[in-house]
Amino acid sequence: MNRAVIATLFLLLSAGTARAQVPVKERQFVYGINAFAWEGYVGSLSARPPHTIYVLAGHRSIVSARETLVYFWPITGEYRADWSGLNASVDGTLEVLQAGRAVTVLLRQPYVIQYPNGPDSGLAVLYVGEEAARRYRAFVEARDQYRDALARYLEARRRYLEALDRAAAARQRGVTVTLPPAPEEPGQFRLFSSDVHDGFLINLPQGHYAIRVRGPDGRVVAGSQRTLVAFTHRREAVGFTIVPQTRWTVPERADEPGSTIYARRDQVLYFQPYAAREYNDLAYARLVNPQSAEGRSDGWRWEYSQSLVEDRLQLAGASGVQTVTGRPYRVEQKTGEALGYEVIEPPAGQTSDFSGFKVQVQGTLNLALLDAAGRPVPGSERIVRVPRLGTAWPLGVIPLLPLTLGAAVVAWRREQLGRTQRTREA
């Protein structure tokens, strides 16, 4: 009896689990978004229930009207699209309204996003219209050429290895054989491209907008209304990523122009400068992922737009003013029993791990990035200070000073009162 109950319970539980693993999919109108961000174009989804779409003002982003199967994925708490199940383009034009008035009407156009240095590199380029088709064709041709070149290289390498084997065998027989030249490997193919899709190209000035799709029949497509926020940066500056030699895996960021850098004396720091822009935290978090639960509406964050390591860094300290140039550096694990690593300039032919400006901290330093004309780049000035790391007892004594003063005043007052009382009694 008990076994039967347990078996039934098990079956019921497993049935429930099986049901939970298959999310309910709903056919919906959605916007596929390819928003410009400084780390590259970020793809996201705006499904129902509708939420605000954020884009960077003055930069080109793509919004595509689609029909797909939407399901809720409880593990991440996000709505997702089953593009392989359904990915239908929705005909019509995109109306952009501001304060109830139409700002612009956008037509669908083909686009492609390409990454010249590979999909993981930040640099992404958006091509639209005829240029998109041309760029995509060029990508396919280049990819085919690379594939053919790679096949030829592999074949040549196979022959070369066979020739090496034959040469080794001949040498064993005492015959001298001239080795064929080794085949040259084709250069790495980094270019990456998306397929050609169609969407609406959005490039709006800062502001709050409403968007909707109007179908060919003249009616607004149901579920296509969204709020769109085009936001921009509050401040621009030069941000620094600072890599301490003693723990290069944990760099610190000095983005705020008013921030001070405190370091131990003799500490070696590597400064990596970036052009930085300060954005609203919530807006940028929702730009990267419109369904994100992160971000604060009253918070701000710095985003790096490009590396400035090609410039020069000016250091002004007690020993005078000097200029440092950015160099590539390599991190090498120390051999032997002692753990650790050292940062060195890479020997010729070896790759580097990072590039930056090497600064040895000896005392207070004023540093600033210099542009090509030798002028300090605005917002790049920082101060490096060396705090006193000696004894901690003054920090305990100083708070006692006001108390001592108070005690002295109280004692004086009591003395005064006592004297007055004695005078009266006398």
Add this chain to the structure above:
Amino acid sequence: MGVVAGVRDATRIRSAWILSGRPTAAMIRLDLFSTFTALAPYAVVAVAAALAGFVLQNDLHRVQEDGLLVIGDPFAVSLYGGVLLLSVYLAASAAMAVAREREQGTVELLSYGPVSAFSYLLAKFTSHVLQYMFLVVLLLGSYLLLAVATGLHLRGTTLLAMALSIGPAAAAAALGLLVAALMRRVRPTILAVLGLALGTVGLQVAREVLVRLPAPEFHVNPVQVLRWAAVAVSSITQWLLPFGYVDRELSVMLRGDLAGALSVTVAACVYAAVVLALAAAGLDRTGIRR
């Protein structure tokens, strides 16, 4: 004619000063003397300086251990804690002074002379604002010593923020007077002032914690409801209670926005004036007797 009118005006001002100003000035002097010769204000500054010492020691430890520390202002947290502590002390001290004198019958005694409820409260208010200035100078001295001892930089914005914190502190003193004017006894008055201060700070902390918790925009969940409630209530209390002015003034000034900090200080001063007038009306209404 003009000369005669001028002489009449001068005589009127002089007589008004003799009738009302002199007693007020005397009360200010007396209050200042009694507070400066008590240990409590010095102890509050010592606690604020100890807090700064603890925070700075933590920063130095990070530099020692990690070799690197990037920080906007090492004194920012200490300054916020210190100014808040002084403001709460000032509100409690002002409230206690009035409630105690009322309980002891001193206020009633004063009212038989040329002292109105307003001039009495104005004297208390002025003496406490002057007391705050003195305490801020003491705290600044402690910060300067700490800066020298640690090598951590005390920025100009910190000094300006301390100077401008007089506005929020005046608002805190005015609130303490209002509470004392509305409540007769010492203990409930002190508890009310401390409750308002702790409530404001607690709400602020809750708000900061809740806005950091992730909550999707399109899901109604408990975090979102609590966050909304905390933001809504704190957005009211930050204008209704003076301790919110401390937070706003310091955060704006430490960001380097002098105009914004000045506007917050002016708003705090207006708040203090309005609350002081309300306190005088309240004292008139509740009566001067024990």
